[in-house]
Amino acid sequence: MNKHKVTFLPDQKEVEVDEGTTLFEAAEEVGVYLNSLCGGEGVCGKCRVQITTGNVTVDKNSIAFFTKEEIQKGYVLACQTRVKDNLEVVIPPESRLEEEQILAGPRLEAQKTWTETSPIAYSKSDWICLHRRPSDPACLFEPLVRKVYLELPEPSIEDNIPDSGRITRELEKKIKYPSVEAPLPCLQGLSIRLRRHEWKITATVARHNNIGRILQIEGGDTADKNYGVAVDVGTTTVVAQLVNLKTGQVIGVQGNHNLQAHFGEDVLSRIAFVCGKGSLDVLQKAVIENINTLIQTSAQEKSINVEDITSVVAAGNTTMSHLLLGLMPCSIRDDPYVPTVDLYPQVLANGVGININPHGVLQVMPSVASYVGGDTVAGVLACDLANRPETTCLIDIGTNGEIVIGNNEWMLSCSASAGPAFEGGDTKCGMRAIRGAIQRVEINNGRVVYETIGKAKPRGICGSGFIDLIYELARNKILDIDGKFKTSVQDKRIIEGDGELEYVVAFPEETETGQALVVAQTDIDNIMRSKAAVFAAIKCLIDYAGLTFDQLERIYVAGGFGSYLNVDKAIGIGLLPDIPKERVEFVGNSSLMGARMALISVHAFEEAASIAQGITNIELSAFAPFGEEYMAALYLPHINREFLFPSVNY
Amino acid sequence: MNKHKVTFLPDQKEVEVDEGTTLFEAAEEVGVYLNSLCGGEGVCGKCRVQITTGNVTVDKNSIAFFTKEEIQKGYVLACQTRVKDNLEVVIPPESRLEEEQILAGPRLEAQKTWTETSPIAYSKSDWICLHRRPSDPACLFEPLVRKVYLELPEPSIEDNIPDSGRITRELEKKIKYPSVEAPLPCLQGLSIRLRRHEWKITATVARHNNIGRILQIEGGDTADKNYGVAVDVGTTTVVAQLVNLKTGQVIGVQGNHNLQAHFGEDVLSRIAFVCGKGSLDVLQKAVIENINTLIQTSAQEKSINVEDITSVVAAGNTTMSHLLLGLMPCSIRDDPYVPTVDLYPQVLANGVGININPHGVLQVMPSVASYVGGDTVAGVLACDLANRPETTCLIDIGTNGEIVIGNNEWMLSCSASAGPAFEGGDTKCGMRAIRGAIQRVEINNGRVVYETIGKAKPRGICGSGFIDLIYELARNKILDIDGKFKTSVQDKRIIEGDGELEYVVAFPEETETGQALVVAQTDIDNIMRSKAAVFAAIKCLIDYAGLTFDQLERIYVAGGFGSYLNVDKAIGIGLLPDIPKERVEFVGNSSLMGARMALISVHAFEEAASIAQGITNIELSAFAPFGEEYMAALYLPHINREFLFPSVNY
Secondary structure, eight states: OOEEEEEEETTTEEEEEETTOBHHHHHHHTTOOBOOSSSSSSOSOOOEEEEEESOEEEOGGGGGGSOHHHHHHTEEEGGGEEEOSOEEEEOOGGGBOSHHHHHHOOOOSOTTTHHHHOOOOOOSSSBOOSSSOTTOGGGBOBOSEEEEEEEOOOOBTTBOOOHHHHHHHHHHHHOOOSEEEOOHHHHTTHHHHHHHTTTEEEEEEEEETTEEEEEEEEESOOTTOOEEEEEEEOSSEEEEEEEETTTOOEEEEEEEEOGGGGGOSSHHHHHHHHHTTSOHHHHHHHHHHHHHHHHHHHHHHTTOOGGGEEEEEEEEOHHHHHHHHTOOOHHHHSTTOOOSOSSOOOEEGGGGTOOSOTTOEEEEOOOSBTTBOHHHHHHHHHHTGGGOSSOEEEEEESSEEEEEEEOSSOEEEEEEEOOSGGGTOSSSSBOOSSTTEEEEEEEETTEEEEEEGGGOOOOEEOHHHHHHHHHHHHHTTOBOTTSOBOTTOOOTTEEEETTEEEEEEEOGGGSSSSSOEEEEHHHHHHHHHHHHHHHHHHHHHHHHHTOOGGGOSEEEEEETTOSOOOHHHHHHTTSSOOSOGGGEEEEEOHHHHHHHHHHHBHHHHHHHHHHHHHEEEOOGGGOTHHHHHHHHTSSSSOTTHHHHOTTOOO | OOEEEEEEETTTEEEEEETTOBHHHHHHHTTOOBOOSSSSSSOSOOOEEEEEESOEEEOGGGGGGSOHHHHHHTEEEGGGEEEOSOEEEEOOGGGBOSHHHHHHOOOOSOTTTHHHHOOOOOOSSSBOOSSSOTTOGGGBOBOSEEEEEEEOOOOBTTBOOOHHHHHHHHHHHHOOOSEEEOOHHHHTTHHHHHHHTTTEEEEEEEEETTEEEEEEEEESOOTTOOEEEEEEEOSSEEEEEEEETTTOOEEEEEEEEOGGGGGOSSHHHHHHHHHTTSOHHHHHHHHHHHHHHHHHHHHHHTTOOGGGEEEEEEEEOHHHHHHHHTOOOHHHHSTTOOOSOSSOOOEEGGGGTOOSOTTOEEEEOOOSBTTBOHHHHHHHHHHTGGGOSSOEEEEEESSEEEEEEEOSSOEEEEEEEOOSGGGTOSSSSBOOSSTTEEEEEEEETTEEEEEEGGGOOOOEEOHHHHHHHHHHHHHTTOBOTTSOBOTTOOOTTEEEETTEEEEEEEOGGGSSSSSOEEEEHHHHHHHHHHHHHHHHHHHHHHHHTTOOGGGOSEEEEEESSOSOOOHHHHHHTTSSOOSOGGGEEEEEOHHHHHHHHHHHBHHHHHHHHHHHHHEEEOOGGGOTHHHHHHHHTSSSSOTTHHHHOTTOOO
16 A cells, blocks of 8 residues: 655654545544544534645545635544545644643634634744735834844954944844844843854844843854743643744743742732732742743743843733733732833843743733723734724633724723633633543533543543533523522532532543542632623723624634633623624734734734723723623623623523 | 132132232142142243132233133133132132143143133033034033933823833933933832832933933932042053042042053063963053052042942053953954943943942943054043044054044044153153153253242153253254264263263252162163154054145144143154144143043043044054154154254254
């Protein structure tokens, strides 16, 4: 039988397989794990890959999953495609089943539309955006910190300008900056270094406020060794992507729990710690330790010297950003909710304790207000809200729910305290969206079908699992309109535990821990409050703008629910407004996406700064209608179901 | 008899004197010493003062010393003016007899013209230039570092922009910067400070590259406490002026010997030290110690806290500037004479060890080339060469002689090694131009008349004294055309000492030390070489430009000769070209003047940067005609006397 070599990109993993093997099998053989919900039946459309070289046998039915353009580009479903040639196969990030995916990857409910709108993907080319217009400056590959190799002409008596001018003159032939600065530390010792390396050097240049700042001059050509880190500094989780700044490629991703959690679960309790008995320093050091661990682990994994990491872009809510930079957060908490700064200065990363190149920089994404932070701005950047004539909406659901509505002429934001339920907190069996978390649930006639992340034995329930669960419990008439277990229902899964009713999702024998996984009445109450706060916030913003929901061309949903969100069910419980589901797109960790965009394109960062300045924030605490809207939303799906949720039909 | 109170400004010294007392006497009584060469005869015109309040009796003859405009402004000669009212009298800096004056002050030979052209003077108003056009940006009083008191509106829920934005918004109402940056250190702790001081704060703002950078935010109103230091970092002498940046006034001046002299007398030997066995660090620390001593002494003298000093502007030659900033100077010395940088970055003064406010900045004046430094650029700034349509020339005579010729369309520079003779070095009885130095000499029929600085007993001879002396020796036919003592001359003052002939200027009984003050043949040889190098350099530049000397509308002479330079005699020995003496102006320490201009006007600093970039430097070492010109100038006044020095008639 014929053998063929299949190379999977971007990992460059190669495998030789028999002709007729599916790409899905070939990938598994070499340790590349693809997404799949259907087990290779060609039904879920999750295992999309792109053939860039060679011929394959494609199952024609799978064509339905792709647009014409995608088919021309070579997109196929891995499980429905058989090898008949030596191949190069690109695995798009959304198709990879990895920790990265779980923590960081964008996900979609509406398969048919995602390619048209997925806001960003990696690319080895100069383009960082697959779906923005190429002319869009934010898509230009021009990392925040670049390394440029220069061969300088030797000075002569006719051309004896200063060393720094010689470098600048040559640099400007390669990069166009309005001006270039060389700070003192990179001038000290420069004359010796230039001559020792015979005028062949590599300049590391950061851009900020339209000025190119030379961070470092190395002898010889080190331009290939330039890495950056995009960090999503979440209140609960910190996620970092290691990016090759020569190519724009993401080469590693790591996540860990925010160590600040020792000093308070949420933003308010951490502010209370800092401004009460605790200290700012302790919290700053905690999150710096998070970041250093992530950077070190990623770098070690890829055998990269941390000295070759020249830049970090961090996106976080306003409190996280303040704590990261050592800025007092106390006034964020108190009316009238004033942060110290919104456009954070670019600083020496070492200066705040981040262990990368000693001249490397840290840029924190700009924020809008005390409760609409750089994570939201990064999301707006990633989802391209600010450039479109049509009005769209970003809903980022974490411990706080941040909402942005707008278009290329105006943008409004607000924030509501949602609590940690959707991220697995405040619930008996909740967990983060990692391997073993139940992410999908269906209940039919008392039979529960669930699916876990990584197909592992269940260990807990993540946000998307809870949404499904509440929906299914409501649809099956197990929950009342006010989210309470109906005492009338007879079901072996409804048990009495800890003085309240619980619903058993997985029995002890099914789980990894041997303990039942349940959702208790208190859990449901918490989720009800969370979803009510988020919906009320959206409603207030829409009302404030004088719009109706059907005027939203698209809703992007970001958050740590998991790698999956069932939009129908999220609408069904009254979390999301009742608009056609094809207009709703789940974008996962849009904060990390935006941070990565800013890392690899200064133009994207500049867009972020103008986004942050362009958004008008509405303080819900001072917005009278919010309380009423919140009360009205504490029902399944809403007290005004007829008018606001006409399509919900359980 | 009537008594009147006389207040001398800027010192605010007050004295009560009888009606009819001269202002000169009144000033002496209260310890304000005025310049005078004629002993109060109303002849020298040195004791110019300005009456701003009150009536006086003026001797009409003294009017000849002033322009109409000056008379309207109240200028008088102190020795010819009698008190008849309570008075306020402003002592212009050029009239003060102080250490400052000796080291730093501008001086003039041609009394009739100086007021029209004296390039800069202090002022308490917004104008720092008396004689530039007020519309000239370099005259705008806008210190490099300003302190601005702000009363911020308290935030409310309707106006809850970040603290930094609140400051910037208010700041921009008071200062127009294209943009304002707040670096991290001044944001840390800001939120607490603002609230503790009830939104009343003082922002310290530095400007660089068109960006306003907030250095510090203090609680309350500290805007009155803002001082800066202008430093002339000479190879031999370091001079610092302490300036009140609220008013622009100079409030103190101090000078000391450059401690680097331990490691080499001149620039080349110091470079050899650094690039040979020595270390850069040692030389950097030495000059920093100089500066720190000067700053501390000045501050103590005026009871000023060094923390209130927010900026230092330093002008020095390129090597001094490099050593000050810790930049390796080795390539300055070697063909093709390449410095590391010409536009020095603005740095934290503390960062290089200068003890002022921890957030204060150090700005080094930009340089042109390895041997045309920031001191020369400062001089060009002070003398306003770059804005005039007519061609003028600056000759700065120190250990090197730097020449700049040009106008508002082009500028050329060059540099020649002059040796330290004109600064009192390399000579038996030479000394710096300080109290006790012989600064003027006349010889008539074997009788020597001299004058010392401060009218003290003579201790040595300074540069201007040597110029007079050589001229007088030549005029009295004691020296030959090649600068050698004529053996035929019989004079009791010509003695044999140390194996060569010496001329006794002051006998032991006349001097402070009890030792004779002499000029030896070797001293004269050194001065001959110095003056030949300087003249040859001027000649080369004029030839290069395709001009003749009479096309120079004006020649500014700067240098450490003393507070006085006899232009006729400087022409007479062939140091300066033979042009009408009213076109020659002695401007003293123009380096310090330019540094002070840059300190009190960012526009002046920006002009300096454009001057540095706009000058074309000619390397004399690679300019073939220089050697021949030098040989031709080793005569008194020149081998080509007839053609080049027709007016010299001894």
